[in-house]
Amino acid sequence: MMEPSFFTQKAELIMTLRGQGIRDTAVLSAIETTPREAFIPAPLQQHAYDNVSLPIAHGQTISQPYIVARMTEALALTRRERVLEIGTGSGYQASVLSQLCRRVYSIERLRPLLVEAERLMTQLKITNFTTKLGDGAQGWPEAAPFDRIILTCAAPTRPDLLLEQLKPGGIMVAPIADHDDHQNLIVYSKSQDNVVTEKKLLAVKFVPLISDLND
Numbered sequence: 001m002m003e004p005s006f007f008t009q010k011a012e013l014i015m016t017l018r019g020q021g022i023r024d025t026a027v028l029s030a031i032e033t034t035p036r037e038a039f040i041p042a043p044l045q046q047h048a049y050d051n052v053s054l055p056i057a058h059g060q061t062i063s064q065p066y067i068v069a070r071m072t073e074a075l076a077l078t079r080r081e082r083v084l085e086i087g088t089g090s091g092y093q094a095s096v097l098s099q100l101c102r103r104v105y106s107i108e109r110l111r112p113l114l115v116e117a118e119r120l121m122t123q124l125k126i127t128n129f130t131t132k133l134g135d136g137a138q139g140w141p142e143a144a145p146f147d148r149i150i151l152t153c154a155a156p157t158r159p160d161l162l163l164e165q166l167k168p169g170g171i172m173v174a175p176i177a178d179h180d181d182h183q184n185l186i187v188y189s190k191s192q193d194n195v196v197t198e199k200k201l202l203a204v205k206f207v208p209l210i211s212d213l214n215d
C-alpha cells in the first residue's frame with residue numbers, strides 16, 4: 001500500500017516531467033502508477049519521487065524518472081511490442097515498460113539484482129516479464145528479433161550485435177560512451193530494408209555495460 005505522503009510527491013513529479021517536455025500521456029501514466037519506492041532501498045524511500053537517480057545494491061543505480069520517461073517515450077510503444085531490456089537492475093524501468101508493451105525480456109548479469117527484481121515483479125503482479133541471467137551485450141538470440149531494445153547501461157560503442165536482433169522498423173534506445181567517456185543517449189531506428197539511422201537525444205550518465213565482449 002502506498003504511503004499517503006507519496007501521493008503529493010508523485011503528483012509533483014508528474015508535473016515536473018510535463019514541464020521538462022514529456023508529452024506522452026501513456027508514459028506519464030505508467031510512471032504515475034509504478035510504485036518507485038518499492039524499487040529503492042528503505043533508507044532512501046523518502047526520495048522515491050525526487051527527480052534524481054539513486055543508488056541501489058551492488059554499485060548500481062535506479063535511473064532518474066526524467067531519463068526513464070525520456071527513454072520510454074523514445075521507444076514509441078503501442079502495447080504490441082516485444083521489448084528487450086539490457087540491464088534489469090532494480091526492475092523499475094521494466095515495470096514501467098510492462099504497462100506499455102506486450103512483453104519485456106530483461107537481461108541482468110548480477111544474480112542478486114535479478115532475483116530481487118523477479119520478487120518485486122511477482123509482488124506487483126506483473127506477468128508480461130521474462131528474465132535471463134547473462135551478458136547483456138550478447139542480447140537474447142533465441143528470443144530475437146525484438147520490436148524495441150533499451151539499454152539501461154552505457155555501451156562503449158554502437159552495439160551492433162544488439163542491432164542485429166532488432167526487427168526491421170524497430171527502435172533501439174541506448175546510452176553510448178564516447179572516447180572522452182562522455183555519454184549520449186542515442187535513438188537508433190532500423191528501416192524496413194535494415195538501414196540504421198541514429199539521432200542524439202541528450203547527454204546522460206549511466207553505469208557502464210559490463211561484458212565479456214569488452215575484455
